[in-house]
Amino acid sequence: MRSSDWEQVSDIYQEGIDTGNATFEEVIPSWAFWIQNHVSGCSIVARNGDRILGWAALSPASNRKVYCGVVEVSVYVCEKYHGKGIGLALLKKLIELSENKGIWTLQAGIFPENKTSIKLHEKGGFRIVGVREKIGKMNGIWRDVVLMERRSKKVGL
Template structure:
């Protein structure tokens, strides 16, 4: 039997899966400056804020949630209403298998439908797998914020990337 990947809008029943995968990203120290695992209350509040324009998409394979991606506000200033920030997290066991590409393409389609003209993202310069995905999908490096945050008592640089749709 051939497994197929499905990408769909997240629903509230997906919150526990989103939380599990997000906490993997926190533990692995490759995708976020967050260092403390999140709980269900945190994720439920986050999910409520991601309705309408700021969608959350889920990737499923064989009925299992193996990844998620979201559009996030870049800024609450009206001048930036056409710019979205991006989050994407893939289950450890599913990384490097094309899940990110499928999620990112679907999220870009969603962004265009919601009148975003640009997506920006922030990644770690050492996250080569993530950068490979973004570059493959047409994102370009804008620059690096040096010592942008602290993780595990060490300063961490953060790379900015973007993709324009218009």
């Protein structure tokens, strides 16, 4: 992902925000803020020519040193390209990149209503480890989050 991709990446991110079932975020951050808060070299896009079809990224789960190998996964696909395998391709590439960086655990927090995302992560080798009940409010309503994780079979054994 490059700074020149940010406009299209932001559009896809906004589509996710607009669904109400992709993120607690309400506003798209600036490119500078966003890239500073993600793992270097682990922000990717799927493109067809100049058109970005989807994006994925890793962000640190914690700034504590003991958790340096644990990251949170984000995968977003442009609505008109859903169901074409783009999300799984992005997720598989993130897995590869994460292991190359010595990351042993990928985690995802997904609204239970987002069944497509849960299925995608299961296809990518994630498992449900629990539900964080009423973990945050969105539009004044408490929301649950399904916590999923994938442990590397190569790193941290």
